[in-house]
Amino acid sequence: MRTADFDYELPSELIAQQPAEPRDSARLMVVRRSAGVIEHRVFRELPGLLRAGDLLVVNDTRVMAARIFGVRPETGGTVEALLLRHTGGNAWEVLFRPARRAVEGRTFVFTVAGEESQATVVDRDGATVTLQFDRAVDPERAGSVPLPPYITEYEGPAERYQTVYGRDPRSAAAPTAGLHFTDEFFRRLQGLGIERGAITLDVGPGTFVPVAADDPRDHVMHSEHVTLTEATAAAIRRTRAADGRIVAVGTTVVRTLEHVAAKSNDVLAYDGWTALKILPGYDFRVIDAMITNFHLPRSTLLMLVSAFAGLELTREAYRQAVAHRYRFYSFGDAMLLLP
Numbered sequence: 001m002r003t004a005d006f007d008y009e010l011p012s013e014l015i016a017q018q019p020a021e022p023r024d025s026a027r028l029m030v031v032r033r034s035a036g037v038i039e040h041r042v043f044r045e046l047p048g049l050l051r052a053g054d055l056l057v058v059n060d061t062r063v064m065a066a067r068i069f070g071v072r073p074e075t076g077g078t079v080e081a082l083l084l085r086h087t088g089g090n091a092w093e094v095l096f097r098p099a100r101r102a103v104e105g106r107t108f109v110f111t112v113a114g115e116e117s118q119a120t121v122v123d124r125d126g127a128t129v130t131l132q133f134d135r136a137v138d139p140e141r142a143g144s145v146p147l148p149p150y151i152t153e154y155e156g157p158a159e160r161y162q163t164v165y166g167r168d169p170r171s172a173a174a175p176t177a178g179l180h181f182t183d184e185f186f187r188r189l190q191g192l193g194i195e196r197g198a199i200t201l202d203v204g205p206g207t208f209v210p211v212a213a214d215d216p217r218d219h220v221m222h223s224e225h226v227t228l229t230e231a232t233a234a235a236i237r238r239t240r241a242a243d244g245r246i247v248a249v250g251t252t253v254v255r256t257l258e259h260v261a262a263k264s265n266d267v268l269a270y271d272g273w274t275a276l277k278i279l280p281g282y283d284f285r286v287i288d289a290m291i292t293n294f295h296l297p298r299s300t301l302l303m304l305v306s307a308f309a310g311l312e313l314t315r316e317a318y319r320q321a322v323a324h325r326y327r328f329y330s331f332g333d334a335m336l337l338l339p
Helices: 043-049 178-179 184-190 228-243 253-264 300-309 311-325
Strands: 029-033 037-042 055-059 065-070 080-086 089-099 107-112 117-124 128-133 170-171 194-203 224-228 246-250 270-274 289-293 336-339
Touching: 029 043, 029 311, 037 043, 037 311, 043 184, 043 336, 055 228, 055 253, 080 128, 107 128, 128 246, 178 289, 184 194, 194 228, 224 253, 228 246, 246 253, 253 270, 253 289, 253 300, 289 300, 300 311, 300 336
Parallel strands: 029 336, 055 194, 055 246, 246 289
Antiparallel strands: 029 037, 065 080, 065 107, 080 089, 089 128, 107 117, 117 128, 194 224, 224 270, 289 336
């Protein structure tokens, strides 16, 4: 297995710059794993592809207003920080640009929620920096919601980069498989006997970093905080006992549930961290089906999908996605992987 096995050619015009409107009008590729069959549908047809007794599990995190800008008072040089994680008090772990200016002990003035706030560099660990602000930072109002760097033309409301069910702003990026759902969509599912549960994984930018190592087993995953409540864990256990299917909405849900199952050999409540990397050959313990978007080449997300569907079927699905002009990445179309 080589990282190059997960590369593919993507015309730049297929990188979605605008979300589908309405949300459930996105296209949906259906991949039936055991039969090796690929179908082309629309996302609003999803209820007919599921069945009563299935449980959808979503990631209910929200994206923080995490992108803030500042200056170094002594020189007037501009800097940018992306909030990643609240580490206690008024301290935050951030990605800092340009990184060379993040010298320990140096103080910058940032615009936070429309007001000036001083922040001092108190630690640096590789690509991340810890800033100590002079006042509390509200992640819902701090700055602007950061869009992925490949989305360069979108000028619509930031709320469109949030799921309709997102709760606490704790992520640096959206769990994008959930962007296709609406409140009305969930009411339809519930009427068909398809329930919903939620986990929380605080998405960090490390999830989307392309794998640089030639062997993906050498790639180091960043840790992300996850929470699985007893209510959701119990719903999963009930569903499995009744021969219902666990349908993960997004790779973050897959990683959370598989991490918990690997630790306890069961699905139990959990609050902690995961750096689980799922590569082809992985033995899935919890997930029966998955909804996901189309991912970047050489990414751990594409490797996870390949582990679930099989490398050759995933390659064929992506070949067809390009040929049929599907829209890729965060604002793009969706894929449903069925048993």
